[in-house]
Amino acid sequence: MRKVGVVGAGMTLFRRRLQETPKELCYEAAKMALDQAGLTLADVDMVVSGSAPDAFEGIHMKGEYFLDGCGGYRKPYTRVFTGGGTGVFSTIAGWWHVASGLADVVLVVNEEKMSSCQPHPQSVFAHIWDPILDRPLQPNLVWIFAMEMNRYMTVYGIRKEDIARVAVKNKRNAVGHPCAQLPDPHITIEDVLNSEVMAWPVQRLDISPPSDGAAAVVIASEDAIRKRKIRDRAWISGVGWSIDSTMWTDRDLVFPEYVARAAKMAYKVAKISDPRREIDFAEPYDPFDYKELHHLEGLLLADKGQAPVLTREGVTERDGDLPVCPSGGLMGVGNPIAATLGIKVGELFWQLTGQAGERQIPHDVRTGVAQAWGDLMQYGCVVVMRA
Amino acid sequence: MRVGIIGVGMTAFRPTTPESSWKELMFEAASRAYADAGVDPREDVGSFITCAEDYYEGFGIFDEFVPDQLGAVLRPTCTVSGDGLQGLATAFMQIQTGLLDVAVVEAHSKASDVVTLEGVLEHGLDPVWTKPLGPHAFVVAGLEADAYVRAAKVPRKALDAVIEKNRGNAILNPIAAYGARLDAGHLKAATPRFEPLRSLDVSAPADGCVVLVVASATAARRLKARPVWVRGIGWASDSPTLETRDWVGATYARLAADRAYRMARIRRPGQEVDLAEVDDRFSYKELQHLEAIRLAKPGEAGPHVARGDFALDGRLPVNASGGSLGCGNVFEATGLHRAAEVAVQLRGEAGRRQVDGAKIGVAQSWRFVPTATGAVAVLGVGA
Secondary structure, X not given: OOOXXXXXXXXXXXXXXXXXXHHHHHHHHHHHHHHXXXXXXXXOOEEEEEOOOHHHHOOOOHHHHOOOOOOOOOOOEEEEEEOEOHHHHHHXXXXXHHHOOOOOEEEEEEEEEOOOOOOOHHHHHHHOOOOOOOHHHOOOHHHHHHHHHHHHHHHHOOOHHHXXXXXXXXXXXXXXXXXXXXXXXXXXXXXXXXXXXXXXXXXXXXXXXXXXXXXXXXXXXXHXXXXXXXXXXXXXXXXXXXXXXXXXXXXXXXXXXXXHHHHHHHHHHOOOOOHHHXXXXXXXXXXXXXXXXXXXXXXXXXXXXXXXXXXXXXXXXXXXOOOEOOOOHHHHHOEOHHHHHHHHHHHXXXXXXXXXXXXXXOOOOOEEXXXXXXXXXXXXXXXXXXX | OOEEEEEEEXXXXXXXXXXOOHHHHHHHHHHHHHHHHOXXXXXXXXXXXXXXXXXXXXXXOHHXXXXXXXXXXXXXXXXXXXXXXXXXXXXXXXXXXXXXXXXXXXXXXXXXXXXOHHHHHHOOOOOOOOHHXXXXXXXXXXXXXXXXXXXXXOOHHHHHHHHHHXXXXXXXXXXXXXXXXXXXXXXXXXXXXXXXXXXXXXXXXOEEEEEEEEEEHHHHHHOOXXXXXXXXXXXXXXXXXHHHOOOOOOHXXXXXXXXXXXXXXXXXXXXXXXXXXXXXXXXXXXXXXXXXXXXXXXXXXXXXXXXXXXXXXXOOOEOOOOHHHHHOEOHHXXXXXXXXXXXXXXXXXXXXXXXXXXXXXXXXEEOOOOOOEEEEEEEEOXX
């Protein structure tokens, strides 16, 4: 298998509403990533893009629409789409473009512009359900995640304040992120517990915000990295992805088995036999605070029901034994679905190359894992990267 | 590492399929493909790839609805928002990495469920520059047909020859929706649509599903399959913006073909290719694409088709399947259907439309209006 590395990353501001068109957001992130790698579009062999529902922008085949913003003009260009999983999945697609030997340098660009969807992007999620079995119940995402969170809390006897700690940690971590939408250096557990109830047990500060934004990474083969004398690189040493049944009502929501399958696949590729010992930090997908905990367990970095304990004991703080979401995560930096690439894979790259600035983990880290989650609580994808 | 197609499964293409959901269409085509390849999806397949677009499907996130009917639950599965040939390219790359050795590619159309196809396509136009002008999306095809027909000096009778050939070939294809024997009277009576296009120049939508099982040479040996090798594959996009794209030469097809031929070590495609399946969702597209992928010299595809060179018994049979004009427009499944047809032809299993002795075939795709994206696959049998 060819050795493949990330050599540059870029991202735009994450904001509730940005003035730029989707094409312009793609351009900004792509340019930043190429600049960081010291490359230009002429060096790029192929382009991969990632974006979640077309309905956010209201553009049919939006991947085709913004392909020139991504640098895809007159190049082989493909868009991949695995719901929220796209945030990390497009990097996996970029990896196989290079690992297959078909390309030496690939630009991966993810974009999301949720603010075009009026009055609220939540309305797009009215159309993600089975039209016969689910849709007549008029569910929304907060509603079903409340069910999942409740199940998780009930089975393991988890207290709400232990989940709220994740929101506090991530929003504080985000203070050092120049793109962050909701950083808060003063937030407390009480703030989270006193915020408006959306659908019990989900409260307003348990949820990441909808955002506009774009992010990009440049992926290159070992040969290309050596030939171009690129100094800052982080190797992609494992990839894995898995989807569970569409019938979310038929499974126990307490454990994300699909994340565990994806993680096992990625660890196998990366030759990791003991993830808890071999992985130094993690960027799991945290659109809701409880999801960080859920995903840490899915990633086999915590025993079932034990992730809240790690959080309470400070293990997952930036200076803890297993820093989790040192970027500030979706909770703090924002959640432009696919563009969370910048705070998952992008953060791994910046941390592993010592470029995370104020967010840099204070001790030496050599191996990180990023994970995203999508579709109907059914998609997991995992990337392991090494310095 | 060589990669080949070891299983082909298709449903019939029909204008409407009221008795089956799109999930059932997928199940049917997948079951056929798995049986053909002799694989158990739950054990033998390393990756599943679906090619789909949300707006055609009527869902916010179509990827959710893929796994169960493909046997892909708790397996590596993903959606490529592209044409089926881009899905085949994805499978090709995944296998080339060495990470897995069998992959499944699926694409389908349930066009009969789409109540407002015109509206869906209109939403593909640039929301700032083009959509506000209020055109029907097929205006893009009309404008391009006009530019191409003028530049290549294509006479009306060449477009009619494409329609007559493809609808006629479709009569010999049991899965085709729109086989017909057209005469001069029918062609003359076609109503003007998007000048210079007329009603018969535009393919009609159809429902259908295509599934391919793709494997490495080692896995093919293990499964005792007779692979149709993917000797070359390429894909490319021209400008999405109408104002800045090539309106005459289908640059996306030329770039994709250049890559595919280079990989397949084909230097003179005109002489080396035995049959071709190219996108003909508008009649002129067949001619434009043949020139772009160098199976005809610029300006010569029209005279060739008028002379019968692209007929089933011609020098280079083109769209023996009946193409989209004859089989129906199955949207993202169009390119995968063409790869499937080439595979079936190269295996010698194409029945009454069999092209004898074909060893190398080309499948070419385009992502339909308003895009300028396409792919080319060179398939071959033998050593």
